[in-house]
Amino acid sequence: MTCNCVDAPVPPLFGVQTLFAAQHTSESCGANGLPLTPNSITILGRAQKLRTLNHPNLVLHLDFIRKQHGRIILVSQYFKRSLWTETNNYLLLLPLEKVLSWTHRVLDALTYLNSNGVVHRFLTPQYILFDDEDNVKLFNYGLYYMTNSGKNITFPIGKLKYTAPEVLVLDRDSYKSGPKTDSWSLGIIVLELLLGAQLWPTLKLSQIIRKILSLTHCTDVVMRLAREMGRLTMYQSLPDELKDFLGKCICMDVKKRLCPKELFHHKIFSAYEYSKILMNKCYSCKHPLRQMKLDQVYYLWKLAGGDVEWALKKKGLLRNESPILLLPRLIILEGTLYGNTRNQSSLLDLQIVELPLDLLVNRLQHLKITDYDPLIDQVNKQNDTTEKLPLVIREKDTEYQFRRIILFDRLLAAFPFKLDKLLIEAKKDIPPFFRGEVWACLLNVCGDTESIYMSIDKETAGVTDRQIEVDIPRCHQYNDLLSSSVAHKKLKRVLKAWLVSHPKYVYWQGLDSLCAPFVYLNFCKEHVSYACLTAFVKKYLNDVFLKDNAAVIREYLIKLSHLIAFHDPQLANHLDEKGFIPDLFAIPWFLTMFSHVFPLHKIFHLWDKLLLGDSSYPLFVGLSILTQLRSTLLNSGFNECILLFSDLPEVDIEKCVLESSKFNDATPRSITFRKYELRTETREYDPCLMYEVLQNEFSPRISIYDLVELKSSSLKFLVLDTRPQEFYIEKSIPGSLNIHVREEDLVDENFDLAPCPELSALVNNRGSILIVVDNVFELNKVRSFCRFLVKKEYPKVCSLHGGIEALENFNILVPAIMY
Amino acid sequence: MANRAVPQRPNGQTPGKICQFKLVLLGESSVGKSSLVLRFVKGQFHEYQESTIGAAFLTQTIHLNDVAVKFEIWDTAGQERYHSLAPMYYRGAQAAIVVYDITNQDTFERAKNWVKELQRQATPGIVIALAGNKLDLNTMRSVQTDESQTYAYENGLMFMETSAKTSANVTEIFKAIAEKLPKNENTNTAGQGRRLVDSAEGSNKSLSSCCK
Ligand SMILES: Nc1nc2c(ncn2[C@@H]2O[C@H](COP(=O)(O)OP(=O)(O)O)[C@@H](O)[C@H]2O)c(=O)[nH]1
Numbered sequence A: 001m002t003c004n005c006v007d008a009p010v011p012p013l014f015g016v017q018t019l020f021a022a023q024h025t026s027e028s029c030g031a032n033g034l035p036l037t038p039n040s041i042t043i044l045g046r047a048q049k050l051r052t053l054n055h056p057n058l059v060l061h062l063d064f065i066r067k068q069h070g071r072i073i074l075v076s077q078y079f080k081r082s083l084w085t086e087t088n089n090y091l092l093l094l095p096l097e098k099v100l101s102w103t104h105r106v107l108d109a110l111t112y113l114n115s116n117g118v119v120h121r122f123l124t125p126q127y128i129l130f131d132d133e134d135n136v137k138l139f140n141y142g143l144y145y146m147t148n149s150g151k152n153i154t155f156p157i158g159k160l161k162y163t164a165p166e167v168l169v170l171d172r173d174s175y176k177s178g179p180k181t182d183s184w185s186l187g188i189i190v191l192e193l194l195l196g197a198q199l200w201p202t203l204k205l206s207q208i209i210r211k212i213l214s215l216t217h218c219t220d221v222v223m224r225l226a227r228e229m230g231r232l233t234m235y236q237s238l239p240d241e242l243k244d245f246l247g248k249c250i251c252m253d254v255k256k257r258l259c260p261k262e263l264f265h266h267k268i269f270s271a272y273e274y275s276k277i278l279m280n281k282c283y284s285c286k287h288p289l290r291q292m293k294l295d296q297v298y299y300l301w302k303l304a305g306g307d308v309e310w311a312l313k314k315k316g317l318l319r320n321e322s323p324i325l326l327l328p329r330l331i332i333l334e335g336t337l338y339g340n341t342r343n344q345s346s347l348l349d350l351q352i353v354e355l356p357l358d359l360l361v362n363r364l365q366h367l368k369i370t371d372y373d374p375l376i377d378q379v380n381k382q383n384d385t386t387e388k389l390p391l392v393i394r395e396k397d398t399e400y401q402f403r404r405i406i407l408f409d410r411l412l413a414a415f416p417f418k419l420d421k422l423l424i425e426a427k428k429d430i431p432p433f434f435r436g437e438v439w440a441c442l443l444n445v446c447g448d449t450e451s452i453y454m455s456i457d458k459e460t461a462g463v464t465d466r467q468i469e470v471d472i473p474r475c476h477q478y479n480d481l482l483s484s485s486v487a488h489k490k491l492k493r494v495l496k497a498w499l500v501s502h503p504k505y506v507y508w509q510g511l512d513s514l515c516a517p518f519v520y521l522n523f524c525k526e527h528v529s530y531a532c533l534t535a536f537v538k539k540y541l542n543d544v545f546l547k548d549n550a551a552v553i554r555e556y557l558i559k560l561s562h563l564i565a566f567h568d569p570q571l572a573n574h575l576d577e578k579g580f581i582p583d584l585f586a587i588p589w590f591l592t593m594f595s596h597v598f599p600l601h602k603i604f605h606l607w608d609k610l611l612l613g614d615s616s617y618p619l620f621v622g623l624s625i626l627t628q629l630r631s632t633l634l635n636s637g638f639n640e641c642i643l644l645f646s647d648l649p650e651v652d653i654e655k656c657v658l659e660s661s662k663f664n665d666a667t668p669r670s671i672t673f674r675k676y677e678l679r680t681e682t683r684e685y686d687p688c689l690m691y692e693v694l695q696n697e698f699s700p701r702i703s704i705y706d707l708v709e710l711k712s713s714s715l716k717f718l719v720l721d722t723r724p725q726e727f728y729i730e731k732s733i734p735g736s737l738n739i740h741v742r743e744e745d746l747v748d749e750n751f752d753l754a755p756c757p758e759l760s761a762l763v764n765n766r767g768s769i770l771i772v773v774d775n776v777f778e779l780n781k782v783r784s785f786c787r788f789l790v791k792k793e794y795p796k797v798c799s800l801h802g803g804i805e806a807l808e809n810f811n812i813l814v815p816a817i818m819y
Numbered sequence B: 001m002a003n004r005a006v007p008q009r010p011n012g013q014t015p016g017k018i019c020q021f022k023l024v025l026l027g028e029s030s031v032g033k034s035s036l037v038l039r040f041v042k043g044q045f046h047e048y049q050e051s052t053i054g055a056a057f058l059t060q061t062i063h064l065n066d067v068a069v070k071f072e073i074w075d076t077a078g079q080e081r082y083h084s085l086a087p088m089y090y091r092g093a094q095a096a097i098v099v100y101d102i103t104n105q106d107t108f109e110r111a112k113n114w115v116k117e118l119q120r121q122a123t124p125g126i127v128i129a130l131a132g133n134k135l136d137l138n139t140m141r142s143v144q145t146d147e148s149q150t151y152a153y154e155n156g157l158m159f160m161e162t163s164a165k166t167s168a169n170v171t172e173i174f175k176a177i178a179e180k181l182p183k184n185e186n187t188n189t190a191g192q193g194r195r196l197v198d199s200a201e202g203s204n205k206s207l208s209s210c211c212k
């Protein structure tokens, strides 16, 4: 048992390395006419997979950073102790059991890597590390994989002495090293370990190459190597099984050499009881940060001001050459550059720089041990003043994010239990660290999405492939990750999977944008991206991607018009007068839920809230964007209005979501009722209208259910009964106001209400929801009267769907005398 | 912003004639419609130009002798599915540029369909220009100049090969259209509130009224 203590020191946990990707020679372009993707981006895309690898004998990859001129910075878990330091550069002869135990662990890790399509290719004693408890941790295993078998870099990978012979003779561009190259390297390492000596310690590179190649002619390679090391007798005294093992590793014929998986099951490992070796358990006090997941610690370290680049600079690893030295000497007209090649030796620096965690430890110093392991239900009982700060500040606040991460980590683990709590917390804000996972929960993604996704055919060519192919290279390409070829493939697969599994729907341009945030956030979990997209479309974009979606889109857009009239009559009048209809600007808004309109960081904040709302919420977002621009719009003619949206000015997303929530809260549900939205049931008096009807109305309708509910809600409302007085007296809604108007009067453009007590009451109630009611056959009159009220800039005008007749069934109507 | 500039007048001179024309760009997606407009209006080119959903609207004014010609440009979505929206944009247009990609034969076929549709359904007398874009990718060409030239001639279209990337022939094609458009009446005020007509109204407007 170790104890936790906030005063315990925290050693560096992360190591940083840096390298350069190969540069494309000239400004060449690919088959699609687009410039070639920089290798550094390709690497970045491939590298993401490494972050998902998790094995007790592998260090974790935490971050890949892309910098200018093709520089890549790698951040991973790191330990100072390695096989090299532990054996005091092989001077120390270790017990056989220990060597075997380590070897077995390395083989286990290699087998895991191989099963994930990764080959180490850089196995050296320096990259076999040990953690505090003496567990083997392989390091630097991702280099070969992320550079696409070394294709994206110009320097060789591997330490020559440990490199398998076939790697030296075969063409680097066409030959991909398989798992067996690692068997060779491991064999050499184990041999050195067992014999307590280094192979060829003083030879130059060229000599080593000659040595390795000369092994071709020898019958017993291992024996030859032992002789070279001057330890032949020692080798000969090794147990036969061990010699057999070494022979299966260090074997010139790749076919006969065993791969790590086979070596793992070699009989040598059952012959010795090494598992009982006492691990060097660490009993000292540990800082609770070390119980946290490493990627969380790294994230917080960065928030606390940790700067990877700075750490490298401090150690002199980011030597910047003076710009003049980087100028090419010759540029020929078609664009090829000569003479600006980088110094070969700077392409990969093998030095590993440790990242001290002091910054983070200091920042969290005053936290108690219980803060690291709180009871979920008691979290946030204390008043956190940070909660009231703007979102962008909260997202940068180390301590606040620390608490959020601790909390959400638990809530996510509990999902789908504690969903209510998750919703409450997500309403405050969603910690960026967990955004992908929280979104998946909010979209109710659960079950075995992985095998569902796996079973979908994403490869067979489809009719929209060309369209998808031309759209993807234009989709959020300012983002490094999304511009990588791996991302392009993922986007394409997810889109195709969605199309295949939804035969009713087709690919509409814009679907790519919609998919991008999910792919970005679940980069290594395509199936989650797919499940999120599926759930998202179902909830917010039901039937929008039908081949013929005109009716769905038109209804959506007209509902936006209604909503503008409802909340901002002045703006509605202006836009109507200018003929500036939502069809001209809002199609990309709703078709892509704003993902085609805003850059990723804005989409994140917008969707953080959108996902908490119902299927009408996007309409309120649209409304609040318009109201944010209202003063410009009100002063603009048609052309200016259109131009404003062709080049959307900065929209303050935080303000936008705040406003849209307010609009949402102030709007009865039936106002935004859409025939095409996905719902479980439609009730008899819900306003389920044809487009042809909607089109003729300027203001929305409200349902009786909402009218009934309004009575018990905090929203203020007033019913305007436009029937002749006698009918009103006979039977009407209690509390309603009788303003009798005639249809023919309303036709007159200058129509106005004559002063009367009712008019004063109306004026005094400006701002309340105004519900116009008449007989159901007086539809035109009701419409005109609503239009009149909006012209007079009364907000929240709507009409009662079904008219007075519908109320008969609700036992609401009473003779006016009675109140 | 350049695209919002009030039509400029040749300095010092008496205000010249200002004409406004509605121009629409049509063509398969990714042939470079948006890029052509961006080059024409802002002098820019983006390798990763975002796809257009629905349509985008921009304006630009050019000067021909003493006439300022203001183009109100509708850049449309290329995907076939968005086809149903297209009439909303080309109705009432006095000019159209139908764009294809010289490296892709299919886009040329699609351009022909657009021309047919315009000749059948757009404003009679609409000036149509055919633009073979991506001229800079000449080495990957799959539509030969002769072929398009002949087609354009037979169908009474203006024709140019352009490159939004290098800006070859971009201003030229707009200029050529401007020259061909009738500029009858004289007016000093730029049009305000020109609506998109989505009904029969305006679709048969005679071209002579384009100058207000
Ligand atoms: N090489 C080259 N690429 C172009 C040219 N015009 C457009 N592109 C590229 O083609 C792609 C599609 O362009 P875009 O303007 O969006 O086409 P649209 O869908 O027709 O509007 C983008 O990646 C552009 O960078 C050109 O003249 N030359």
Ligand SMILES: [Mg+2]
Residues within 6 Å of the ligand: B030, B033, B034, B035, B050, B051, B052, B075, B076, B077, B078
């Ligand atoms: Mg476009």
